[in-house]
Amino acid sequence: MKRQTRRLEREIREIRRRGESSRISDVQVSHGAPRIVNRDQIPDRVLRVLGEELEDAAMRAVRAGAVGDLTYQGAGATGIVFCDERGIAYKVARPGREASIAEEAEWLERAQHVPGAREHVARHARYDTQHRVLVRECVIGPSGTLRQTSRLFGVHGQIRAAMKPYGWLAPEFKEDSYVLARGRGPVLVDASSALRVGGELVRYAQDVLSGRRMPEERLEDIAFAIRQERDDSIPAAVADLLLAKFRARGVDT
Numbered sequence: 001m002k003r004q005t006r007r008l009e010r011e012i013r014e015i016r017r018r019g020e021s022s023r024i025s026d027v028q029v030s031h032g033a034p035r036i037v038n039r040d041q042i043p044d045r046v047l048r049v050l051g052e053e054l055e056d057a058a059m060r061a062v063r064a065g066a067v068g069d070l071t072y073q074g075a076g077a078t079g080i081v082f083c084d085e086r087g088i089a090y091k092v093a094r095p096g097r098e099a100s101i102a103e104e105a106e107w108l109e110r111a112q113h114v115p116g117a118r119e120h121v122a123r124h125a126r127y128d129t130q131h132r133v134l135v136r137e138c139v140i141g142p143s144g145t146l147r148q149t150s151r152l153f154g155v156h157g158q159i160r161a162a163m164k165p166y167g168w169l170a171p172e173f174k175e176d177s178y179v180l181a182r183g184r185g186p187v188l189v190d191a192s193s194a195l196r197v198g199g200e201l202v203r204y205a206q207d208v209l210s211g212r213r214m215p216e217e218r219l220e221d222i223a224f225a226i227r228q229e230r231d232d233s234i235p236a237a238v239a240d241l242l243l244a245k246f247r248a249r250g251v252d253t
């Protein structure tokens with residue numbers, strides 16, 4: 001009887017030990033560094049510049065919801081982009097560029113509802129504030145190059161015109177901001193540095209002046225944008241009022 005009890009206790013300890021170790025390995029799997037399948041194709045120059053940022057970015061992509069192995073898509077001044085196994089792209093903000101990526105998400109979310117723009121823009125954008133990651137569809141295809149400049153510039157003009165009534169212009173134009181998706185044509189994936197106009201610009205300026213929002217750009221640049229839009233997308237009286245507030249802040253308008 002006693003021997004049976006001891007054996008039972010031993011067996012229970014054994015089961016517990018195994019249970020614990022399998023739990024530990026589960027934890028290691030879900031929090032371990034994700035695999036970047038095309039790591040050997042990332043240029044050395046990029047690896048040198050990014051250093052430890054690359055691993056950190058891959059981890060944040062997983063925390064923002066990436067499933068399975070990651071494929072590195074590219075990196076720029078604002079973000080490092082991976083696609084996951086479900087075809088979702090994660091643009092992880094580089095240090096100090098969080099506000100820029102949040103703003104890019106704002107533009108993409110708006111563009112999704114604008115006929116004439118939404119056809120040419122990466123879909124389903126949302127911003128994961130906690131991990132500072134812009135999540136949207138992964139667009140498969142080669143990046144735009146100088147050989148497509150005139151075609152891409154045409155699409156860009158279309159996006160710009162379609163967005164203007166909604167308070168935004170197109171982002172800065174660059175060929176490699178587009179992916180040439182088969183059967184769909186050029187799709188804009190990099191929407192950073194879009195300018196606001198009209199009501200969006202007025203609201204943004206008011207938010208910045210009241211301290212509700214930290215601007216991405218210098219106050220001088222916001223005042224300049226308002227002056228540009230005076231009597232165009234912003235009524236002159238509204239523009240003058242805002243410019244006076246900027247002058248009161250010591251901004252040369």
Ligand SMILES: Nc1ncnc2c1ncn2[C@@H]1O[C@H](COP(=O)(O)OP(=O)(O)O)[C@@H](O)[C@H]1O
Pocket residue numbers: 073074075076077078079080081089091122136137138139140143176177179189190191192
């Ligand atoms: N949603 C996406 N699907 C596929 N590739 C993408 C996507 N977003 C970005 N990329 C690729 O990653 C590169 C870097 O991303 P990008 O948004 O341009 O970053 P940055 O704003 O820092 O320039 C792009 O040039 C593009 O090749």
Ligand SMILES: [Mg+2]
Pocket residue numbers: 076176177190
């Ligand atoms: Mg870019």
